[in-house]
Amino acid sequence: MTQAHQAQREWLQALLQGAPAAAGPEWLARMHAAARERLEQLPPIDRKQEAWRYTGIDTLLAERFVPPPHREADLAPEERAPLEGLETWRLVFVDGRFQPHLSALEGLPEGVIVGDLRSRETHRDNLLATSVAQASGHHAHLFTALNEALADEGAFIQVPAGTRLERPIEIVHRVTDASAPWLITPRNLVLLGERAEATLIERFSGRPGTRYFHDGLTDLVLGRAARLVHYRIQDESREAWHLSSLRLDQAAESRYEGCTFAFGARWSRTEQNTVFEARGAECHLAGVYLVGEGQLCDFHLDVRHEVPECRSSERYKGVLFGKGRAVFDGRILVAKDAQRTDAHLSNNNLMLVRDAEVDTKPQLEIYADDVQCSHGTSVGQLDPQQVFYLRSRGLPEVEARRLLCLGFASDLLEAVHDEALRHHVESRIRQTLVLEGG
Amino acid sequence: MTETKTPMLSIRNLHATVDGKEVLRGIDLDVGRGEVHAIMGPNGSGKSTLSYVLAGREGYEVTAGEILFEGRNLLEMDPEERAAAGIFLGFQYPVELPGVNNMTFLREAINAVRRARGEAEMDAVTFMKKVKAAAKQVGLKDTLLKRNVNVGFSGGEKKRNEILQMAMLEPKLAILDETDSGLDIDALRVIAEGVNALRSPERSFILITHYQRLLEYIVPDRVHVLAQGRILRSGDKALALELEEKGYGWLLGEEAVA
Ligand SMILES: Nc1ncnc2c1ncn2[C@@H]1O[C@H](COP(=O)(O)OP(=O)(O)O)[C@@H](O)[C@H]1O
Numbered sequence A: 001m002t003q004a005h006q007a008q009r010e011w012l013q014a015l016l017q018g019a020p021a022a023a024g025p026e027w028l029a030r031m032h033a034a035a036r037e038r039l040e041q042l043p044p045i046d047r048k049q050e051a052w053r054y055t056g057i058d059t060l061l062a063e064r065f066v067p068p069p070h071r072e073a074d075l076a077p078e079e080r081a082p083l084e085g086l087e088t089w090r091l092v093f094v095d096g097r098f099q100p101h102l103s104a105l106e107g108l109p110e111g112v113i114v115g116d117l118r119s120r121e122t123h124r125d126n127l128l129a130t131s132v133a134q135a136s137g138h139h140a141h142l143f144t145a146l147n148e149a150l151a152d153e154g155a156f157i158q159v160p161a162g163t164r165l166e167r168p169i170e171i172v173h174r175v176t177d178a179s180a181p182w183l184i185t186p187r188n189l190v191l192l193g194e195r196a197e198a199t200l201i202e203r204f205s206g207r208p209g210t211r212y213f214h215d216g217l218t219d220l221v222l223g224r225a226a227r228l229v230h231y232r233i234q235d236e237s238r239e240a241w242h243l244s245s246l247r248l249d250q251a252a253e254s255r256y257e258g259c260t261f262a263f264g265a266r267w268s269r270t271e272q273n274t275v276f277e278a279r280g281a282e283c284h285l286a287g288v289y290l291v292g293e294g295q296l297c298d299f300h301l302d303v304r305h306e307v308p309e310c311r312s313s314e315r316y317k318g319v320l321f322g323k324g325r326a327v328f329d330g331r332i333l334v335a336k337d338a339q340r341t342d343a344h345l346s347n348n349n350l351m352l353v354r355d356a357e358v359d360t361k362p363q364l365e366i367y368a369d370d371v372q373c374s375h376g377t378s379v380g381q382l383d384p385q386q387v388f389y390l391r392s393r394g395l396p397e398v399e400a401r402r403l404l405c406l407g408f409a410s411d412l413l414e415a416v417h418d419e420a421l422r423h424h425v426e427s428r429i430r431q432t433l434v435l436e437g438g
Numbered sequence B: 001m002t003e004t005k006t007p008m009l010s011i012r013n014l015h016a017t018v019d020g021k022e023v024l025r026g027i028d029l030d031v032g033r034g035e036v037h038a039i040m041g042p043n044g045s046g047k048s049t050l051s052y053v054l055a056g057r058e059g060y061e062v063t064a065g066e067i068l069f070e071g072r073n074l075l076e077m078d079p080e081e082r083a084a085a086g087i088f089l090g091f092q093y094p095v096e097l098p099g100v101n102n103m104t105f106l107r108e109a110i111n112a113v114r115r116a117r118g119e120a121e122m123d124a125v126t127f128m129k130k131v132k133a134a135a136k137q138v139g140l141k142d143t144l145l146k147r148n149v150n151v152g153f154s155g156g157e158k159k160r161n162e163i164l165q166m167a168m169l170e171p172k173l174a175i176l177d178e179t180d181s182g183l184d185i186d187a188l189r190v191i192a193e194g195v196n197a198l199r200s201p202e203r204s205f206i207l208i209t210h211y212q213r214l215l216e217y218i219v220p221d222r223v224h225v226l227a228q229g230r231i232l233r234s235g236d237k238a239l240a241l242e243l244e245e246k247g248y249g250w251l252l253g254e255e256a257v258a
């Protein structure tokens, strides 16, 4: 065992020993035990592995994370306020712990469950137990297994067949306590029945100065012809680490549309996987990321077409405005039998500074012959002609550059159906882009 | 000299290089308040370069001379400061801005200029009214207001969009660089009407053009011939007609002899 591997093992052991055994249902204990076993068997993360080639984990391993205590916490009025103009059903987690008193769940339609993983209602019928068991284990690595070894909270959402939700469901994660480096391990599960339709918004943020590792794992299970629109706003503390691992399970004719906006965290990684095993399903993944000084922002996407007549896309755009690094590893695989597939893959990057770095690896692997596929990738700069044109109309240089950056991402922003959310994201982009002249 | 006689724009012995090549080689030009000046001249003579130097484009290096705009040293000002001071350049080749909505762009521009002048931003209702009126005047379809700036516009639509921006920004000095090129006679008339509607004793224009045609609709106070980086001759509108008849050759000949 190399020294690096030894360090990983010790880091893990310290974490697992420090974690008190959670009181809770038996299935949870089983999940923990299974994950601990998996941790023993999983190979350590290594830069030699393709999935981790550009994404170092040294800063994570150097930190002694601890699970946050179960406790009621409060938020300042401005933290508690919903996004302006956005009415949602809301689950609020503070410092990794579910806060029923801050959540808003009144008036949910009959049969819809929106709750915490531990709440009694959610594991009625043992449904949760079986779902978690089914979902576990794929695409596993150190951090997803760590999530399942420790997770005793998370969001549980179930929308019964045929139900169409009028309002979005929102999962808000806020970290307020800067007294220790927390390890936050939400295990989320979203189940949509046949023809069910919902919009899910996840927001992650932390007060300035908070240090934590958000190690989230989410399963999204879409029944036949179900539709899920999923927005994720990663606006973590600049000293935080954020990992979101999302796994999709899509029945025939289901449609998933996801868009991640990444602004925060010193280190962030989004993993998203789906395998089409039933015809007529669609999966559209998109993202906009802003990378500034000292930030690393990583997307690892994997969509596999195993059957005919599915559609997928991966469209990601990044603006690098400081000395940071973006990693894009997007794969779409079209197997031999997946005829009449429609798949599009693109990654475009705008470099506003010289010393930023982008490692982009779009992979479109096609083994079928009757397909509609395209891919494209670019790394470019702002056009000085465009900047001058705007300045000649009176816009200060910084404003001109900002407007052009928003223009660069405009197609993805316009795809946000909810206007209040779109405004929020746009204004966060404006605030986040700290642009020096020249 | 009395205050009223001080020209709005005063260019003295202007030399400028682009990519190390001297393109402007000693320009002198005064534009008085409320005057319309036409600058004509063969391709490559430095007309666009002069317009870019006035607007403050990077890469156009002034190696000698000075430019005063309302008594201020223009060469020390950033492009956006010049815009706020009241200078507008209608581009020979308007720039496309993918992803930037035309209406948003206009609004940002107007409010940026207002902020720079210490004025309040324009409210949404007034803005909409103004935009609609201006678009109608320059004959720009409403649908183009909702599109991205100049993206997918025809040549004529781009030029109309420049005039629309001018109408919205209400500059003190508008420099229109070949706004008439490539336009049919109807479009030309619309643009000329747009300019004429803005003519006032407080507003000056520099029209860069190849054709006498535009000057039938916008009658200039002065006409200048710019060739090989210098103003070879200045006169009244009759000079434009003479150029139309004789071309530029006779003037270039004079230069060669001189
Ligand atoms: N960006 C540039 N790079 C190199 N040469 C330029 C550039 N802009 C202008 N020039 C040169 O400067 C001269 C004048 O060009 P320009 O001002 O565009 O003339 P006009 O507008 O009168 O046709 C030409 O010889 C042209 O080739």
Ligand SMILES: [Mg+2]
Residues within 6 Å of the ligand: B047, B048, B049, B092, B177, B178
């Ligand atoms: Mg020109």
